[in-house]
Amino acid sequence: MLEEQNGSKTFIIFELAGTTYAVRSRLVQQMEMIEEITPVPNAPASVEGVVFSRGRVIPALNLRVRFGFERIPIDLRTRLIVIEVGERNVGLIVDSAREFISIEASAIQPPNEAISGLSGKYIEGIATVDNRIVLILDLSEVINLAEILIGDQPAHTGAQPAKQG
DSSP, rough: OOEETTTEEEEEEEEEEEHHHHHHHHGGGEEOOOOOOOOOTTOTTTTTEEEETEEEEEEEEEHHHHTOOOOOOOTTTTTTEEEETTTTTEEEEESSEEEEEEEEGEEEEEEOOOTTTTTTTTEEEEEEETTTTEHHHOHHHHHHHHHHHOOOOBBBOSSSSOOOO
């Protein structure tokens, strides 16, 4: 299998808010530019909407918002990484993505206890590749729907609650 060769694993590398992240290539179905996102009413803030990709409608999760970073406009560098975890397909909106690399299993360290709390639960491991730190994501945690629904507030809150009289 391509995923593991000679003790190394293959990853797709992407950038988000100035940090380098990696996802296991075996979970990635495709990477593409974002043409149009259709907003979904009352969706959690990190769910940007849905996209039509290769004949399928896929939810688009803005990783900047999911990780608590500032939302930025989508541009020509922005990519949609379509992943499959379990039976779920989700598009991850990232700042840029273009690398496919192998990382030796011995080069991947578990996250330090200092970051393994709430902010580090998305991190499966940390590696150093060409003098840069790469955070390897645990995609099952990243796309945990129950947490997204509980943790996010609706993206568009147009109406004010009615006052009790």
